[in-house]
Each structure stands twice: as structure tokens, then as C-alpha cells.
Amino acid sequence: MTDTTAETGAPAPRTDLQADPVARGPLARFFENWPLSVLLALGWVFVVLVVAIGADVIAPYSYTGLDLSSRLSPPVFMGGSWAHLLGTDELGRDVFSRLVQSIRMSLLIAFFGTIIATTLGTSLGFLAAHFRGKVEALVLMLIDFQASMPFLIIALAVLAFFGNSLPLFIMLMGFNAWERYARIARGLTISAHEQGYAAAVRQLGASPWRTYGHHILPNIASTLIVSMTLSFPETILMESGLSFLGLGVQPPMTSLGNMVGYGREYITRASWIMLSPALVIVLTTLSISMIGDWLRDRLDPTLQ
Amino acid sequence: MNDLLQVDDLACHFSVRRDHGFPARRVPLKAVDGVSFSLAAGRTLALVGESGCGKSTTAKAVLGLTHKTGGDVLFKGAPLPKAGTREWRRQRQDMQLVFQDPLAALDRRLPIGRQIEEPLHIHGVDDKAQRRETVTRIMTAIGLKPHQAASFPHELSGGQRQRAVLARALVLEPSLLVLDEPISALDVSIQAQVINLLVELQERLGVAYLFISHDLKVVRQISHEVAVMYLGRIVEHGDPETIFTAPAHPYTRALVSAIPTVRTTKRERIILSGDPPNPIDTPPGCPFHTRCAQAFERCRIERPELASTGDGRTVACHLAHAPDVRAVA
Amino acid sequence: MIRFILSRGLRAVVTIFLVVTFAFIVLRLSGDPAMQILSVDAPPEAIAAFRNEWGLNQPIWQQFLDYLLNVLHGNFGDSMREGRPAMDIVLEHVGATLMITLPALALKIVIGIPAGIYAALHRNSLADRMTMMISVAGFTVPSFVLALVLVLIFSVHLGWLPSTGNATWKHAILPIVTLGTAGAAILARFTRSAMLEVLGQSYIRAASAKGLIWRQVVTGHALPNAAIPTVTIVGFMIGSLIAGAVVVESVFSWPGIGYLLISAVANRDLAIVQSILLLIALCMVCANLVVDLLYGWIDPRVRLRSAH
Numbered sequence: 001m002t003d004t005t006a007e008t009g010a011p012a013p014r015t016d017l018q019a020d021p022v023a024r025g026p027l028a029r030f031f032e033n034w035p036l037s038v039l040l041a042l043g044w045v046f047v048v049l050v051v052a053i054g055a056d057v058i059a060p061y062s063y064t065g066l067d068l069s070s071r072l073s074p075p076v077f078m079g080g081s082w083a084h085l086l087g088t089d090e091l092g093r094d095v096f097s098r099l100v101q102s103i104r105m106s107l108l109i110a111f112f113g114t115i116i117a118t119t120l121g122t123s124l125g126f127l128a129a130h131f132r133g134k135v136e137a138l139v140l141m142l143i144d145f146q147a148s149m150p151f152l153i154i155a156l157a158v159l160a161f162f163g164n165s166l167p168l169f170i171m172l173m174g175f176n177a178w179e180r181y182a183r184i185a186r187g188l189t190i191s192a193h194e195q196g197y198a199a200a201v202r203q204l205g206a207s208p209w210r211t212y213g214h215h216i217l218p219n220i221a222s223t224l225i226v227s228m229t230l231s232f233p234e235t236i237l238m239e240s241g242l243s244f245l246g247l248g249v250q251p252p253m254t255s256l257g258n259m260v261g262y263g264r265e266y267i268t269r270a271s272w273i274m275l276s277p278a279l280v281i282v283l284t285t286l287s288i289s290m291i292g293d294w295l296r297d298r299l300d301p302t303l304q
Numbered sequence: 305m306n307d308l309l310q311v312d313d314l315a316c317h318f319s320v321r322r323d324h325g326f327p328a329r330r331v332p333l334k335a336v337d338g339v340s341f342s343l344a345a346g347r348t349l350a351l352v353g354e355s356g357c358g359k360s361t362t363a364k365a366v367l368g369l370t371h372k373t374g375g376d377v378l379f380k381g382a383p384l385p386k387a388g389t390r391e392w393r394r395q396r397q398d399m400q401l402v403f404q405d406p407l408a409a410l411d412r413r414l415p416i417g418r419q420i421e422e423p424l425h426i427h428g429v430d431d432k433a434q435r436r437e438t439v440t441r442i443m444t445a446i447g448l449k450p451h452q453a454a455s456f457p458h459e460l461s462g463g464q465r466q467r468a469v470l471a472r473a474l475v476l477e478p479s480l481l482v483l484d485e486p487i488s489a490l491d492v493s494i495q496a497q498v499i500n501l502l503v504e505l506q507e508r509l510g511v512a513y514l515f516i517s518h519d520l521k522v523v524r525q526i527s528h529e530v531a532v533m534y535l536g537r538i539v540e541h542g543d544p545e546t547i548f549t550a551p552a553h554p555y556t557r558a559l560v561s562a563i564p565t566v567r568t569t570k571r572e573r574i575i576l577s578g579d580p581p582n583p584i585d586t587p588p589g590c591p592f593h594t595r596c597a598q599a600f601e602r603c604r605i606e607r608p609e610l611a612s613t614g615d616g617r618t619v620a621c622h623l624a625h626a627p628d629v630r631a632v633a
Numbered sequence: 634m635i636r637f638i639l640s641r642g643l644r645a646v647v648t649i650f651l652v653v654t655f656a657f658i659v660l661r662l663s664g665d666p667a668m669q670i671l672s673v674d675a676p677p678e679a680i681a682a683f684r685n686e687w688g689l690n691q692p693i694w695q696q697f698l699d700y701l702l703n704v705l706h707g708n709f710g711d712s713m714r715e716g717r718p719a720m721d722i723v724l725e726h727v728g729a730t731l732m733i734t735l736p737a738l739a740l741k742i743v744i745g746i747p748a749g750i751y752a753a754l755h756r757n758s759l760a761d762r763m764t765m766m767i768s769v770a771g772f773t774v775p776s777f778v779l780a781l782v783l784v785l786i787f788s789v790h791l792g793w794l795p796s797t798g799n800a801t802w803k804h805a806i807l808p809i810v811t812l813g814t815a816g817a818a819i820l821a822r823f824t825r826s827a828m829l830e831v832l833g834q835s836y837i838r839a840a841s842a843k844g845l846i847w848r849q850v851v852t853g854h855a856l857p858n859a860a861i862p863t864v865t866i867v868g869f870m871i872g873s874l875i876a877g878a879v880v881v882e883s884v885f886s887w888p889g890i891g892y893l894l895i896s897a898v899a900n901r902d903l904a905i906v907q908s909i910l911l912l913i914a915l916c917m918v919c920a921n922l923v924v925d926l927l928y929g930w931i932d933p934r935v936r937l938r939s940a941h
Contacts, residue, residue, distance in 0.1 A: 144644060144647070144648055145652070145655075148921055149652065149914060150877070150913070150917070152879060152880075153876050153879070153910065154655075156879070156906070157659065157898075157907075157910050160901055160902075161659045161662070161903065161906070162659070162662075196408045197408065197411040197412070200403060201411070203367065203369060203396060204396055204400075204422060204423045205393040205395075205397065205426050205427060206426050218413055219411065219412070233773060237775050240777075241775055241777060244775075244777045244880070245879075247895070247899065260777060260778065261777075264777075264781060267789060278778040278781065281775060282770075282773055282774050282775075282778060285773040286770070289769070
């Protein structure tokens with residue numbers, strides 16, 4: 001850990017401050033606001049969204065369609081045929097078609113899960129901040145509980161007790177990270193009530209609906225949206241983890257984690273079955289978290 | 305009683321957790337302890353005192369924003385409805401509050417025109433076009449340019465923001481406006497402008513002010529009556545000229561002596577030592593005796609009641625009522 | 634200070650109580666245990682006898698009390714599959730889990746913390762950027778993907794290491810590396826941001842202004858202060874020594890708690906699931922408690938704030 005600064009006693013140099021934005025062209029300034037990595041991430045998310053929405057049009061085969069004549073056929077770049085772009089699995093099902101369907105399913109679950117978590121957490125945070133006292137103590141207790149138990153374990157316990165169905169599974173994903181939104185909503189609402197605009201609006205005679213809907217919610221929305229982009233990838237990971245273990249999305253439905261779990265059996269003979277969905281999971285979560293970090297730096301530097 | 309606002313023996317006691325010691329005990333904190341005053345329409349009453357003396361709590365209790373534990377608050381002869389109820393909300397048309405920090409009190413996401421219009425919207429006054437007209441009128445009256453309606457709070461100066469807050473409070477033409485330290489967050493040069501504006505608006509609209517401040521110089525300019533508070537009680541109450549020229553209570557005397565002046569004549573400055581006692585442990589006897597230079601035996605035992613001194617004011621001090629009492633004791 | 638310890642202790646007890654309540658509620662909501670454990674077409678007398686034996690005819694609060702008492706004794710009933718007390722089976726699997734999670738924890742600390750400190754001290758250098766890229770991957774690459782990629786490389790292609798089972802010490806290497814790399818990346822990121830925040834504080838500038846050489850500033854002022862947030866994350870990792878390997882154990886068929894949990898969930902062996910749930914809750918809560926106390930000890934502000 002000895003470098004030149006050790007002798008001078010100066011703090012570590014901060015090269016990011018030395019850049020002079022005026023001296024550089026418009027292109028450089030554009031990339032300063034929109035880093036290449038973020039542009040690539042946005043591009044990937046766009047592609048994934050298009051695939052998820054247009055899954056039925058894009059998929060060349062039915063995701064359950066069997067083609068027993070070409071079982072375990074490798075993808076094009078591994079010497080396979082163009083008939084099956086990403087190869088086929090043990091039952092001759094087209095990996096590309098299954099991938100497209102899996103992307104739709106995984107995004108759907110993560111999307112609804114995040115929406116449920118945000119709604120649930122924000123409402124509980126509002127309730128805590130509005131009523132204070134016992135309601136607040138109860139909400140704080142639940143937050144403590146949620147934060148101190150790994151969510152995977154809670155999810156596994158619920159699945160053990162209730163068995164599995166898609167609506168239940170989506171609901172369950174909606175309990176992932178709700179406490180984060182509850183904390184944000186509660187904290188910001190309390191400070192708005194104590195000295196800020198919320199107290200002012202309330203004493204103008206506004207109803208609670210108006211105070212929360214027209215003033216507090218729009219004011220904390222940017223913070224909530226940033227948290228959503230940061231926890232969306234976590235929900236994808238949670239979903240794919242559980243599906244990988246065979247406890248999430250159940251066949252014949254398919255999701256990204258499900259495909260990896262299935263492909264694991266063929267890892268020695270047909271690793272492509274598991275590699276393409278794995279790559280999609282990694283790229284998608286990576287892209288969304290990069291966008292989330294970037295949004296946080298731009299919109300809400302207070303959040304960390 | 306034809307007074308707009310009538311406060312009788314108001315008490316706000318809170319139960320607070322004691323920090324040190326185990327197990328934790330809850331002890332009563334008497335933020336406001338037996339305060340009475342009245343305010344007529346179109347007049348200004350100033351509540352002054354150090355921070356923590358209970359003046360802001362009194363203001364909140366008057367508005368029904370804080371739960372009172374005793375006494376009565378009558379507004380236009382009727383008790384206040386419970387806070388948050390529909391009746392309470394409707395009553396906001398007639399009584400308004402102006403906060404200390406205008407930037408915090410405004411929603412930073414809405415243009416100020418929308419925010420000034422909001423009270424009209426909430427109470428369903430007029431239609432959209434008429435509301436816009438009212439907003440333009442009040443903005444002009446308060447010294448803002450109509451085109452500033454589209455500005456966001458952070459685009460305005462401190463003085464302009466406080467004007468916007470005042471406009472929002474006055475747009476419903478309330479009969480009572482509570483001003484909680486309305487100018488202490490402003491620059492000195494702007495303070496004078498806002499004070500002049502307040503005086504002018506009162507003459508024009510006939511609104512009554514309950515003016516909370518620790519700045520006696522400002523209080524003297526604006527108020528018709530002054531009540532000095534110490535530890536949750538009024539210790540001296542009267543018209544500002546009498547109080548500022550001849551303060552009767554030793555605490556008022558100390559406050560008045562601390563007003564900065566440009567006069568060169570030497571004045572005796574009374575410097576209070578220490579902080580006011582913790583409102584959890586109010587001392588027996590006169591609450592001020594721990595810091596009072598003139599305190600004597602009786603002050604430590606018997607609490608002086610607020611009583612008239614015959615010159616139109618009331619004072620809570622043994623010495624003020626019987627200056628020779630010390631000789632007797 | 635006594636109050637601080639007691640308030641945190643109370644919080645721990647409340648959390649445990651919530652976990653038990655959660656298990657009880659979910660258990661009751663999930664259907665009639667008599668129907669689940671016996672089969673649906675069991676004779677009515679058998680169901681009645683079962684209900685009587687398990688106290689299912691009693692009022693719900695009485696059932697809850699009995700449940701609490703049983704839990705206090707660590708008694709969750711017998712495993713449906715093996716017919717032995719569930720807690721015994723669970724405890725038998727703890728050792729196997731610790732055999733991979735303890736070395737993995739050491740790996741995380743030995744790699745993650747120095748990497749984070751180095752990256753912070755050399756901000757924006759190539760090494761920093763590399764560390765950050767790898768640590769972002771640690772957040773976004775799910776452990777089962779990392780595990781399978783390692784298997785693909787080291788077992789399938791190179792044939793150096795076995796992919797499943799626990800017969801030899803070699804079997805433990807891939808699970809440990811999988812757990813360790815992901816955790817090290819996360820720890821590096823936390824340490825780096827904690828260090829950067831501390832280095833930006835005025836007391837660091839004051840320390841270098843008063844003439845201390847940079848190395849003294851770092852070791853004397855920056856590191857102790859940056860340790861505070863890092864302790865939290867390490868505490869969380871210690872708390873998840875038992876719970877943190879569920880997926881990895883399943884990939885490598887490593888017979889630990891996670892492996893047991895997954896098969897119990899799949900078989901709906903509720904006694905086992907509840908025992909594991911409580912065991913994990915105990916670990917997490919104890920670790921949290923220790924971290925809280927340590928926190929209060931390192932950072933006097935926490936102690937003072939909590940007193941208000």
C-alpha cells in the first residue's frame with residue numbers, strides 16, 4: 001500500500017475532478033452524462049423487454065413443442081443447424097423458444113413482485129408515519145423481522161407449508177425487500193410532517209388522501225423508483241434461485257432459473273441448455289443494477 | 305365575550321421518557337401550564353420568550369394541532385373540533401399558520417401559483433378561472449409578480465418564498481393567522497419588508513395575528529399586546545410600550561435589556577446566567593427564581609400568581625406587587 | 634449502556650418470537666395438519682384421535698401456548714420421513730454446512746477487506762476499476778450460475794475436481810470457492826465505500842494537515858472508522874453461516890442444512906422446516922445482537938443516539 005502519496009502526505013489523487021468539461025467536444029460531454037456502460041445496459045434491457053412483450057411472435061417454435069428427431073442438437077456457433085439457433089434439449093425442445101418464454105415469465109414475476117413490494121412497503125411506511133405510536137412500533141417490528149431473516153429461508157418455509165402455485169409464488173416475491181420501501185416511506189414522511197410541506201398542507205385543511213397522494217408520494221417517488229431499480233434484479237435472482245431449486249415456477253411453465261436447473265442435468269453433454277439462460281440472468285441483473293446505480297447518482301445522491 | 309380567540313387556563317402536558325436511569329420512567333413535561341389570553345379581531349398578540357418556553361406549543365394548541373390536556377380554547381365562541389376531523393379541516397379556512405422555514409413549508413415539486421391556489425381547491429372555493437384570478441390578485445397584493453406563479457420554490461429568494469407562504473395562508477381570507485417565528489429564517493434586510501407587509505395586510509384585511517417570536521425588536525413594531533412566557537406560563541402581559549419602557553418582571557427586564565439599540569446612552573445590561581430549568585423539573589416557588597438576581601425567600605416557596613398591577617398589565621412576580629415585601633420577609 | 638444492551642436484547646427476543654409466531658400462523662393457515670399428516674381418506678376415528686393427541690380441539694391461543702412451550706424445549710415433533718426427532722436430524726447436518734461456510738468466510742475476509750481498502754486508497758486506478766467490476770459481478774451472478782460454471786471448467790473440462798458429493802476434502806473445494814468469491818466481492822464493495830466515505834471526512838484532512846504521513850493517517854484514523862460499517866456486513870455473514878449455503882449445497886449435493894432444507898421443502902416435511910427456521914433465526918439474531926453491541930462499543934454515537 002505504499003505509493004507516491006505516502007511520501008507527500010497528500011490524500012489520494014482524485015482524477016475525476018481534473019477533467020475539464022469545457023475543453024472537450026460535445027460527444028465527450030454526452031458520454032459524461034450517458035456513460036457507454038449505461039447505454040449498453042439500457043440497450044440490453046430494451047432488447048429483453050421487446051423479447052418479453054413479443055415472445056409469441058419471436059419464438060420460432062412452441063416452448064413445449066417436441067422435436068424428437070433432433071434431440072440435444074448443439075447451437076449454431078457450436079456446429080449445430082440454423083433450425084435450432086441455440087440448440088435443443090434432451091426432449092428436442094428448441095432452447096431459443098424456451099429462452100424467449102422464460103424471459104417473459106421471469107420478468108413478469110419480478111415486475112409484479114417489485115410492484116407488490118413497493119405498494120406494500122410504502123403503505124406500511126405511510127401508516128407508521130401517519131399514526132405513530134403502536135402502529136409504528138408494530139411496523140418497525142415487522143421491518144426488523146424481515147431484515148434479520150434471509151428472505152430465501154422465509155420463502156422456502158412458505159413454499160413448504162403452502163405448496164406452490166404461480167399466483168402464490170408471485171405474491172411471495174412481493175414480500176422480497178418490502179421493508180426497504182417501508183423504511184424510506186416512513187422516514188421521509190415523518191420529516192415532511194415534522195417541519196415540512198406535509199404539515200403545511202395538512203393545516204391548510206387537506207384530507208390525508210390529498211396530503212399523501214398529491215404531495216408526499218410525488219415527493220418521494222424518485223427515491224422509490226431508484227430503490228425499485230435496485231431491488232428488481234434481486235427479485236429476478238430470488239425467483240431464478242428458487243426455480244433453479246425446483247421450488248419456484250413449475251413445469252410445464254418455464255423461467256430462466258428453471259431452465260438452468262434443467263440444464264444442470266446435462267452439463268457434461270449439453271452445456272448450452274444451461275449457459276444461455278444463465279447468461280441472460282447475469283446480463284439482465286447486471287444491466288438493471290447499473291441503471292439503478294446511475295439513476296441513484298443522478299436523482300438521489302442521499303440514498304445509499 | 306366578543307373576542308375572536310379566547311384561551312383559558314390552557315395546559316399541554318406531555319409524558320416523556322427519562323433518558324438516564326433504569327428502568328426507564330415516564331415523567332410529565334409541562335410544556336404549557338395554565339396560559340390564558342384573548343385576542344380580538346384585527347389585533348396582534350405577540351408571544352415572546354426563549355426557545356423551549358412553550359410559545360410554539362401554545363400556538364399549536366390554539367390551532368388544534370397539539371392535544372391539550374387542560375383548559376379551553378374558544379374560537380369565535382366555540383371550542384375547537386378534534387384535529388383531523390372534517391369539521392376541523394373545514395375550520396382551517398378561518399385560521400391559518402405560517403411556518404418558520406418557508407422553503408421547507410413549500411412543496412418543492414409544485415410551482416408556487418399552484419400551491420397558493422391549493423387552499424381554494426381544498427375547500428372548493430370558486431371555479432378554476434376565478435381561482436386563478438384570486439391567486440393573481442393575492443400575489444400582486446403581497447408583492448409577487450403574477451408571472452412568478454410558474455416558479456418553483458427553489459427559484460425564489462427567501463423573502464419571496466415567505467411572501468408565497470403568506471399568500472397561501474391569506475388566500476382564504478382567514479380571520480386568524482398564527483405566525484410561528486415567521487421572519488427568523490430571513491435576512492435582516494428582508495425581515496423589515498415582511499414586517500411592513502404584515503402590518504399593511506392587517507390593516508387591509510382585518511386579520512388577527514398571533515405572533516410567536518423571540519425577537520423583541522420586531523414584536524415591538526407589530527404587536528398591540530405582548531405576553532412574555534417563561535417555562536410554560538405567562539409572566540408578564542400588557543401593551544408593548546409599557547412593557548418595553550418599564551418592564552416589571554425581572555425576566556422581561558433581562559429580555560428588554562438585551563435588545564440591541566443604536567442609542568449611545570449606556571444601559572444596564574442584565575445577563576441571565578445559565579439556561580432555563582428543565583421543564584421536567586420545574587423548581588418549586590417562582591419558576592424564575594433560579595436565575596433571578598432579586599429572588600428572596602418567598603420566591604423559593606410560593607409561586608407568584610399573574611395579577612394586575614393597575615397600569616393595564618398583569619405580572620407574575622412577588623416584587624412587582626409589593627416592592628417592599630423583601631423588607632417584611 | 635445497560636439500557637442499550639437490554640433494549641437490543643429485547644429486540645432479539647421479539648424477533649425470535651415473531652419467527653415462531655410466523656411458523657405457527659403459516660402452519661395453521663396451510664391447512665388441517667390432521668389431513669396432511671394422515672391421509673385424506675383416513676378413518677374418522679383416527680383423525681379424531683390425532684386431533685386429540687395434538688391438541689387440535691383446543692382454543693387457538695391454547696394451541697399457540699403449547700406450541701411455544703414445545704419450541705422452548707426445541708421440540709418440533711418427529712420428521713415425517715425418518716420418524717426421528719426433527720431437531721436431532723437438523724443438528725446432525727450443521728457440521729457439514731460449517732465445513733464449507735467457515736473456510737468460505739475466511740476466504741471472504743482475507744480477500745474482500747484488503748481488496749476494498751486497496752481499491753479505496755487507489756481510487757479510479759486500474760486495480761480499483763477491476764475490483765469494482767468483479768464486485769458488481771458478485772452481486773449479479775447468482776451463486777448457482779457461478780457454481781455450474783466452476784463445475785463446467787474444473788470438473789467437466791479440466792477434470793481436476795469432483796462436482797458432487799462429500800467423500801474427500803477435494804469435494805469441498807468448489808463449494809468453498811463458490812461461496813467465498815461471491816461473498817468477497819460483496820465485502821470488497823462495502824469496505825471500499827466505507828473507506829471512501831471516511832477518507833472524505835474533515836478529520837482525515839485535519840490529520841493529514843497536522844503533518845502525519847499518509848500511512849499514519851490511514852492506519853491511525855481511516856481504518857478504525859471504516860471498520861464500523863464493515864463489522865455490520867461481516868456480522869451478517871457470520872449470522873448466515875448456516876443459512877447462506879442453501880443453493881450451493883444443493884448444486885454440489887453437499888449434505889448440509891441447506892440440502893436438508895430443500896429436500897424437506899420438496900417433501901413438505903414440516904417438522905424439519907420449522908426446526909431449521911428456528912435454528913437460522915437464532916443464528917441471525919445472535920449475530921445481529923453481537924454486531925449491535927460491538928457497534929455500540931466501537932462507535933459511542935450509536936450508544937448515545939439509542940438513549941434518546
